[in-house]
Amino acid sequence: MLEYLVSAEFYQIMLFYVYSFILLGAAMAVVTMRNSIYSALFLILSFFSAAALWLLLEAEFLALTLVLVYVGAVMVLFLFVIMMLDIKVKPNKGMSSYTKVGLFVALLMLVEMMMLLGKKLIPALPQDDLVKHIKGHSNVKEVAESLYTQYVLPFELASVILLVAIVAAILLTLRKRKDYNHVKPESQVHVKATNNRMRVVKMEAEKGNDIGGDS
């Protein structure tokens, strides 16, 4: 028994439960927090815990990409926008009628999903507790091989769609003021200080009164 308690397997299972608990708690906090800055910070925490769960699956590339893309870039911009907004924290006024309808819909969806999952998916789940790969297994290679061989067309298509979306979003928000004085750095660089802006005057050095020593 003691042997099991210090084994790597037990440690991994404990880590799984700890991170799952933090993930679920943080996800709940995202929607229940009144202050939107806290919501965003809890969303970061839940991304982070999800990445930790992926690490337990030995999918280190996916986990680190999740942290890099969602935590390191997307959520920074989220926080950026939320901090600029002037949001007043509203006092709690109990459940509105929308909340009741929402809860009902959510409950219905939960029952539906449980029926589906119970019927089809539970027998298909792996029975082993832990995912173990052979030594030298590379998650990067695994992801790359399926992305660039089997799914190369959908992958490239998705990237083109994203690119089009980026260009469209920039074009839609691009506005230029009529009185905008655009600075052209390339012509700024060509301004010669000695010819165009300044006149260097030669003059005799003035005689000081020898107080400052050699300065």
Add this chain to the structure above:
Amino acid sequence: MIGDQVWLLFWTLIKIVAIVLPLIIVVAYLTYAERRVIGFMQGRMGPNRVGLFGFKLWGLAQPFADTVKLLLKEIIFPANANKFLFLMAPVITLATAFAAWAVVPFSDGLVLADINAGLVYILAMTSLGVYGVIIAGWASNSKYALLGALRSAAQIVSYEIAMGFALVGVLIASGSLNLSEIVNSQSGGIGSWFFIPLFPLFIIYFISGVAETNRAPFDVAEGESEIVAGFHVEYSGAAFALFFLGEYANMIMISALTAIMFMGGWLSPFTGDSLIAQPSILWFFMKTGFFLLLYLWFRATFPRYRYDQIMRLGWKIFIPITIVWIMVVAVIKVYKPEWIGG
């Protein structure tokens, strides 16, 4: 069995301490070196008074005097500041700065965690550092701090793209995300180091690194002439010291990474069997030290960039160049693989 597990835990902790403790001492002496080097460049003396037992020792005890002073000072909380986040911010800055060191190989096999996706781990950890700045700026409940945080967020997100693309070039050239393998693929003297085939990426990586660490000439996040001290204007005492520590640890990190990615890490620039051609941790330290000197040199030389020029440099110059050079590297890798590390 139990003993093995416990020993493994302790051994890892010892290794972590063996990395973090020298790092803190290097940070302390980097602040000293910064003041001395910039003093030299500007014809001043720099700190040269604080010594031990009555000896001046060129001011070598100055970093310890500064540390003790900062630790003994009071931490002041601004009115209506969010105390928890206010204290968490410097911790986040420091933790992410130190966490990235876990995958840095100091010499062949001398690395805490030799993971396959080391490069992505480094990028992920360095991108987390911005949260310390943002949260500090918001939790301080101060206009200047918030302005500094917003500037820093925009700047770091912009330069991270150029930095990531520069590293994509490295991983195309080396064919690996593992930092030790990246260094080993540069073996064969100074001619095989990646800074020659990837020269534009090398320059862009280091400049983006300077911008990412909020150092001069890109230090608008704490531009003292415009927004007092930016995001850490409300911090004092030990909390401020942690920000300081994090910033300098990040500087060393960027220098070490530039040495690993482009300058062959611990490899010697010479070839042959002589003593000077042996790979050694000393080469790694010398290369890292050179890039640290560049950091200080930049600070002594360049005036601060204007904010719109920083954005222009990042988005309109660095990112297009990196995209073009990634294509060039990919073509070389396919048709002339012997040009880049074989």
